[in-house]
Amino acid sequence: MIRFTHVGKQYPKGDPALDDVSFHVNRGEFVFLTGPSGAGKSTILKLIYVDTRPTYGEVRVAGQSSVTMSARQIPALRRRLGVVFQDFQLLEDRTAEQNVAFALEVTGTPPTQIGPRVARVLTQVGLAAKATALPHELSGGEQQRVAIARALVNDPLVLLADEPTGNLDTRTTRGIFQLLRDVNARGTAVLMATHDLALVKSLDFRTLELNQGRLVYDSGAQRHTTADELDRPGAGPDVRDGDAP
Template sequence: MIRFDRVTKIYPRSGGSAALRDVTLHIAKGEFAFLTGPSGAGKSTILKLLYMEERPTSGEVRISGYNSADISPRDISKLRRRLGIVFQDFRLLEDRTAEGNVAFALEVTGVPRPLIPGKVARALTAVGLASKATAYPRELSGGEQQRVAFARALVNDPFVLIADEPTGNLDERATRGIFQLLRDINASGTAVLMATHNLDLVRSSDYRCIEMNHGEVVYDSADAKRKAG
């Protein structure tokens, strides 16, 4: 479903040093995978290549039938409607309520108006925030704001959820809550790719772990299991 084939990425103003070096990866449908490693290891670059914010310098990224080598701007929009993307800093609109923020993702992608309220209510219920639908982001805790971001990411029924340090700004309790939410999302069939610094979280589960350093994959628990098996 997601395939990185010998991908190298060099940012234009990086002085020639590669953010990713010859990375080959495969993530299966419905899989849950952690992406770990120190800052600058290339985790965010992997995610950006997935939602085609960046293109590889060499090699190719294939995701759900789209190929980074020949994808058009229009197809990038189409692809993103089928992805759910969440960041450390939530990225909510301050002048919209929780439901307004979730509805926004539907409004700007041309979903018919009458369908929007139902979809929004379902997404907010799924993240456990149905009772705070009319609250503004400033009235919500960090964990709740991140749940709104998850509801927005889920409202279009994505086949993969891409989360870049989603618990980076949250305390221990909220982190546990979000992680449980991610498990639930995965259990319902959505693949999850989560970049994180939180090794406790990684160790507490037996999901696949891909560790990066200096733009290379240095450890992949899937490979380790295969070799052991």
């Protein structure tokens, strides 16, 4: 569903952000993206949601190629992805439910569908009781739940999480992580960038490790199917990863 083929990214200044990176992610997989700051984790996520384009190589996401995709096709692709950030990226003047509804409104969802879908997803993240609270009235963990709800409300194929627990304490981190696992258990792939090595090591999930723009370790590489099989329509979720502790 996501496939990087010899991808490099060079920003106008500095060293290459990514250097010849290749990997693929199946439907329904849970993958950690680790490495020190500046290793290229965020760049990989940005390439997936087409916030930037590769300098060379090809990024394929949900059948769309970075080589052939036009700017007009980007919004349609983004509606099939959910993105979550360390700083939540919520609109401060809107309530939790308005923040979630915003994602549906701007994509032209019929108004009658918006209410029920927002309520459903807020229940899923455990915030139904705080639907009318403004972001500043919520704790960091709760704000991240709103952000996750917003990312999920369009039923994405994959949830991209860029250091989602970076601003949270250990206990809250566990809660958010559990939520991401629940999301994954329902069939949504999760790609989570983190430098929380303790969290990564405590779990047997597939891990991609980056260092200075290079992919130095892929715990799932040897166990993976071929690229051709991955692109087959309807490739099911990777059961092993979904069931991991």
